[in-house]
Amino acid sequence: MAKSLSPDWDAQLRQIRRAQFQPAKQIRTWLERLELAPPATHRQRHTAPSEAGPTELPGNWQSLNLGLTPLPGELVPQLSYRLYIPSGAKGALPVVVMLHGCQQTPEALAAGTRMNALAEREGFMVAYPQQPLRRSVHRCWQWFDLAAGQGGREAQALALLIDELATRPDVRIGEIYLAGLSAGAAMAALVALRYPDKVAAVGLHSGVVIGAADSPRAGLRAMHEGSAIEPALLLDAAGVTPGGPAMPAIVLHGMADEAVHPINGRLLTQQFLAYNGLGGSLGGQIESANDAPLGKDGEVREARFGRWNRDLVRLVEVGGLGHAWSGGDATVPYHSSIGPDASWLIWQFLRQHKRAA
Template identity: 45%
Template sequence: MTNNLTKLWATSVRRLLATQTRAARAVMREADRHTKHPQPPWRDAQTGTAPAPGKGAAPAAAASAVAPHQATSRVTPQATPARESRVGPRAAAWAAGEWRRAEHIVPATPQRASRALHHGLYLPANRHTAGMPLVVMLHGCKQSMDTFAEGTRMNLLADRYGFAVVYPEQSEFAHPHQCWQWYDARDEAGGGEAAAVVSLVDALVDEYGFDASRVYLAGLSAGAGLAALLAVRAPGRFAAVALHSGPAFGEARSGVTALDVMRRGLHTDPVELLERHLGDEAHPGMPAIVVQGDDDAVVAPINAEQLTVQFLRLNGLADSDGVRPDVRSRESEREGFVVQDYARRGANVVRLCRVANLDHAWSGGDDAVPFHSAMGPDASAMIWSFFEGHRREAANDAWCVEVAKGAS
């Protein structure tokens, strides 16, 4: 990686060409691998109950007792055991704190009708919520609040470091695969979803007394796409953002063009696209960490490179000539991944983490849950470590007026 943006983009193109040779086959493999979703076990963990041994085999045994001659004529189907996690007991993600499922009603505005936003809120045990940081986690397609919490294991970090976590959940009525519509900024689609997340954050800060200057935003895949939209449109609500396996910002306008961006990256200059959205307004900046698997055939790695360029520009670390001279860039190669940091005045503002051999999955997560992998560094721990160093200034509040009011 180099301080010259032109070389950064050239490197991205080379990576893209290497990725596309295996993209079609990998997409089919991923689709087959992630067809079934495991039942989240958090309810049993909360109550201390577990399925009785042999549950599921009893009906077959009863049938055998009634008609033994039938039992010898065919093989009794056996229940497939749940796949075990390689990073620890899956139920541990729910054991210590309190999990609250709720529905937030987003008030109607002249621009859009009222809507409901389901979410799960995790509160660490034996801690006061006043002044507590809040992490907002936006799941990807074919995920729920339960599977995302279970797979990322962010709640375990919440117990350790004392922050709350909220998991907004996309409705199947809004999208059949529960994808956030990051590519469509209209009020009835992604624009309304972004406004709903802002409304939920405001309501939780008011109700629980969370620290409004330490609200952070993270997303995976389509959730990263919506997080990027929020980072541009509502920077006053969030102190930093994390984008894992997310599409580059600004070019997609429909489901078809969204797929094109995911597979090939942006066709237009990333900085030019960003500046079109900003217009004449000066953005206050949004610290960002971008995490990407090098073998991701769903969202091509070039998207991560382009997102990094866009957030360098968004934070004033780069212009049309490249990275500014006062910005320090450092690349560190570790076992299985490479981290590129861009710092100003000693503080890391933009970080790119590229994970070798990782496909379209959350790095270092619970690989018993679809779209999470035990391979690579613990993305949740890396993201929280980055978040901890950032706090939102009160002056950024002015940037949330339009989104909070529901204007598109």
């Protein structure tokens, strides 16, 4: 059985939840070092939430369960997930595995991102694993605790889900992708870099630098401050070994994010640059993308990094966007109409990359 959180840990997890509504601490030393313009001071606003379910679509919206071999003391573990298969699907299709954030469900993420509608148009499948309440009462993926029975177990379970999807005759083995929002983005980064042979590319929205936390308290600090440790050095702490198969990544972050400081978007970008052997510094390349403050809501700044005229790592910063999915359904919490359609940007990037079967 997964061990219960201590009262102190549970209180710290509640802090992580509340952090989505608290101002983020300004990290002046990092801002100066990375020349990051301070985020806008206004809060992201949402309209009243609607029922968090995907719009009725003609495809097949399934509820499935993946049985897991129990660890010592673990009782009948399983990972439940939703799977969207577009109508008229013929032959094998790509699949995007989407990881929700804290206080979210697969249905809410599907509705807010409109990813199923995009899958229907573009012809790919979408899988939405759900963090069980027995592991986290706030449904947070435990990216901040990589112990074998906690976040490390969750990363392993997600890797096993990818293996399960790869056995399906209607899935293209070399086109299995990962994407996530907030805690889901941090966990997606961990899974992609720990199991790079299973994932063709990854999309990270409002994620947190990995390897900087080993407890809920440290996770909260990383959310608000990033890390003063060189991002590339944190890969080892996250259990990541550079030099494996390349891992293409697109990183998106709102510059008015008061829950996960925008510095995290750049730190994650640096980690993927280091992993892919492109250097660990954004350097002059980000300056060439115009590092002036983003003045208007929805204004975008991009930086692209790669080799042989092919993007391997891409950073997208969105002015005026808070802790929310860019260009999503603003009636669903943690999604905003501000900014470009993140689902489309992520899919455009992912589909360019394939993993050798």
